[in-house]
Amino acid sequence: MTVDGGVSRPARPAARPVGRVDPDRIPQATVARLAVYLRVLTEMLAQGVRTVSSDVLAAAAGVNAAKLRKDLSHIGSSGVRGVGYDVSRLTEQVESVLGLTRSHAVALVGVGNLGHALAGYGGFAQRGFGVAALFDVDPALVGTTIGGVEVLDVAEIPRVCASKGVTIGVIATPAGAAQQVCDALVGAGVPSILNFAPAVLSVPTGVEVRKVDLAVEMQILAFHVSRHDGRAAADGREATGKVFG
Amino acid sequence: MTVDGGVSRPARPAARPVGRVDPDRIPQATVARLAVYLRVLTEMLAQGVRTVSSDVLAAAAGVNAAKLRKDLSHIGSSGVRGVGYDVSRLTEQVESVLGLTRSHAVALVGVGNLGHALAGYGGFAQRGFGVAALFDVDPALVGTTIGGVEVLDVAEIPRVCASKGVTIGVIATPAGAAQQVCDALVGAGVPSILNFAPAVLSVPTGVEVRKVDLAVEMQILAFHVSRHDGRAAADGREATGKVFG
DNA sequence: CTCTGTGAACCTGTTCACAGCT
C-alpha cells in the first residue's frame, strides 16, 4: 500500500487563495482516483467517445458511480444532467487539477536492478514526466547511459536537481541509503518523492513522500491467502462472478 | 498508491471459524501496517533488542503510538505494562497473522523491462516468497532463464500454476494483456494477484487484487507539486525546517 | 512511576437516495 506522506495542512484558512477550485479541499482519496479516471478518459478520447455517463465511466474505472460523481464534484466538474460528461472537457479538467498541464522533471536515484527498469519504463515518459537525471553511487554505473540519460554520481544531486528544477525524486536504492538520498533531494528543493526502498523516510513538513513497497504488498496478499484458504471450504469455490454489487 | 482490490466481505458471520484471533476482524489498514512493523521488528531482533515500547516501535515505523497499540490489540498482542513488547514474541505473532509461517509460491507473468527486474529483485526471495514460475508470450524470452527459473509460455499458466500450487500471481505485462493473464491465473486457482499493469482487473469474488501503478503515483505527486508551488510564495520557501507551529 | 489496552470522540471517506436540471 501506500503510506501517506507528511504534507502539512494549513492550521487555519489564513486567507485562502481562492481560485476556481481550492485544491486543499480535494480529498486524498479522490486525487488518487482522478489519475485512474484520467487513464480511462484518455482511452475513450482515443476511441472517439464524445460523452460518457457516470455509470459507464465508473464501471470502466472500477469504482461505484456515486463515488465517481462525488469525486468529480470536488473538482467543480460540470456534467450535463440527462446526458453525462463531455469526455474532452472532463479530460482537460482532470489534467489541470492534477497539475499535468506543466511538465515535471524527474530524478531517479539508484539504477540497480529495479532502478534500471524504472528508467526505461514507459510510465515516466508519459504525461510530461521526463527523466531529467539519473544517479548512483556505484562507480561502475556512473558514466553509463540509460535511455539517453547519463548516470551521475550521487554527490551531484544537489547541484543537478537544483539547476534542472527537479520536482519529483524517485528513490530506488537499497534501504540503507534511502534516508541519505532523501535528504539530498529535499536539500536540493525537490518537493515530492516516490520511494521504492523498504525504509521509512523522514522529511520536513511540506515535502510529500509516497511509498511503493513490494515486500509489504506481498505480505498483505499472504494474509489474504490465509483467509482464502480458511474460507474455501465454506464457500465452495465459485469460478467467475460479479466483482462488486 | 495503491488501489484497494476487490475482496468480498462475507455478508454474514456464517459460523465464524473462531481461533485465537479472528482475521476477519483485523482492519485492512492494520494489515498493511503490520508488514511495516514486521520489518522494523526484524531489524531490532538482528540488533539484539529484546524489548520495545510502543513509542519507540511506532517512531521507527513512522506511525503514531496509539495507532500502533490499537493495531497490535487487533492481533491479540500482549505487551507488558510499564515495560513494552517482547520483540521476539511480537515478531512471531505478526508473522503468524500475516500468514508468513508457510511459504508462498509466486508466479510472475511478463518478464519484460519491469518483470525482469522484479524476478531478480530481493523482495521476492525474502520471507518465503519463492518465485515458482515465470511466464511470457514473447518466443524470444520463453526458454531463457532468470535467477535460475526458466521462462515458460503463458499457455502453460493453468497447468503449471495448478501443479505448483501457486498462491500469488504477479502481473507485469502491458495493460492490454493484463485481464487475460489475470483470468488464466484465477482459473488456475491463484487466490491473490499483484498487478503492475495500468489496467483495472475484474476478478470473481474471493480473489484479492492489489495494484501498484507507477503512473498513478506520479500523478498524485504532480498534484502535490502544484500545491507546493502555490504555497511557496506565501511561505517564503524555507529549505529545511518547520513550516508552521 | 512507566507503559499498555481501550472506550469514546472525532474525522475522513463511502454510500444512499432523491431533488432538480435538461
Next chain:
DNA sequence: AGCTGTGAACAGGTTCACAGAG
C-alpha cells in the same frame, strides 16, 4: 424520460485520554 449533484446517513479508521497493570 435520463442523469447529475448533493445532503444526510453510514462505515471505517484515527486520535485522544485515561483506567489500570506491573
